[in-house]
Amino acid sequence: MEASASPTVPASLPEPPWWSTTDVALADRTDAWEAALSDNFRRWQVPDRVAPEFNARLRHRDVAGLRVVECICDPCGGRRLPRHVSQEGAAYIGVQITRSGRESLRAGDERVAVGPGDLVIWTSDQPMEFTVTERLHKVSLILPWDDVKERLPRTGRFRGTVLDSRSGIGAVLYSHIESLASQLEDLEAGELSAVRRATVELLTAAMSCRLEPAPRGLSLQQLKRVQDYILDHLQDETLTPGSIAQAHHISPRYLHLLFGKTGQSVSAYIRQQRLERCGEALSNPSYREHSVAEIAYQWGFTDPAHFSRVFKQHFGHPPGHCRR
Known part of the structure; x- marks a missing residue:
């Protein structure tokens, strides 16, 4: 295949503007701050008037189903009441790193x-x-709760947690969010889906130990090994629950029991991962010279019509839409 003389490089994303209380009249700052919080983090209420000298700045970026919010503010308070929660739709999960303040x-x-x-x-x-x-500077990563919950074991309701960011998976996740916030404008369109997937995987790994009791630890390790095997063999069109079970010396029934903890079948997991890889490739300029059918076949889809149908069901638009 002959390379083009001047490959197209997508322009960097423009840096998002800051919203600031300095642009708001003193008498309106409390209401404006409440509205800014609600616009970025769903419905919040600021019950007490902010001080006359109160200053806050906030900006956000929405990419590939993720929202990154950077916030700097003086001392203040806010709350989400039960009625706010009940009036909202699908929940989201937030991951916050604190750069300074308390x-x-x-x-x-x-x-x-x-x-x-x-x-x-x-x-x-x-x-x-x-x-x-104490004047606070934080970065929050926000994404749909369902995207993470479907990858976690069914072990009860998650209420929130504080992770040690000095070592282990907490340190890796902290650094990932810090890098994401600072490098977001430099990422190309074809890289965003891969970054999103890596973010969800890191977050899932960080949360799993907070949800799973010790007696079930071995089954979780087995599930993780199986999922890693699937990701390594996605391009193999012969990948099936039967071949996966055989490769791990377990019965198909036990394989399905392992995936039952995630609320997703083995086949559905394989299809989802393949579709996400296809979506990344279709939006990546490096694959412009590859047809939709070629990309689908590369990731294990042998029937173009079936691929187009399940792709649209998963993403809400046909494969060709990614190339517009």
Whole structure:
């Protein structure tokens, strides 16, 4: 295949503008701050008037189903009441890293103090409160809760947690979000889906140990090994539940029991992962000279009509839409 003389490189994303209280009249700052919080984090209420000298800045970027919000604010407070939660649609999950400053968070019956370097994970399907006690600079990553929940074992309701960001998976996740916030404008369109997938996988890994009791640890390890095997063999069109079970010396029935913990069948998991790889390739300029059928075949889809149908069901638009 002959390479083009001047490959097209997508332009970088423009840097998002800052919203600031300095652009708002003093008398309107409390209401404006409440509206800014609600626009970025769903419905929040600011119960007390902010101080006359209160200053806050906020900006966000929405990419590939993720929202990255950077917020800097003086001491203040806010809350999400049960009626706010009940009036909203699908929940989201938030991952917050604190660059500087301090605040107190309450989710359900749990209250935690948050300071520089802390990493907090929370969900929007419960009442919450925050109190900023020292000028705060934080970055929050927000994505649909269903995208993460479907990858977690069914072990009860997740209420939120604080992770140690100094070592282990917490340190990796903290660095990932920090890098994502600073490098977002430099990512090309074809890279965003891969970054999103890596983000969800990291977040799932960080949360799994907080959900799974010790007696079921071995089955979780087995499930992780099977999922890794599937990801390594996605391009093999002969990949089936039977071949996967045989490769791991387990019965097909036990394989389906392992995936039952995630609420997703083995076949559905394979199809979802293949579709996501196809979506990434179709939106990547490097694959412009490959037809939709070639990309589908590369990732294990042998019937173009079937591929187009399941792709549209998964993404809400036909494969060709990714190339417009």
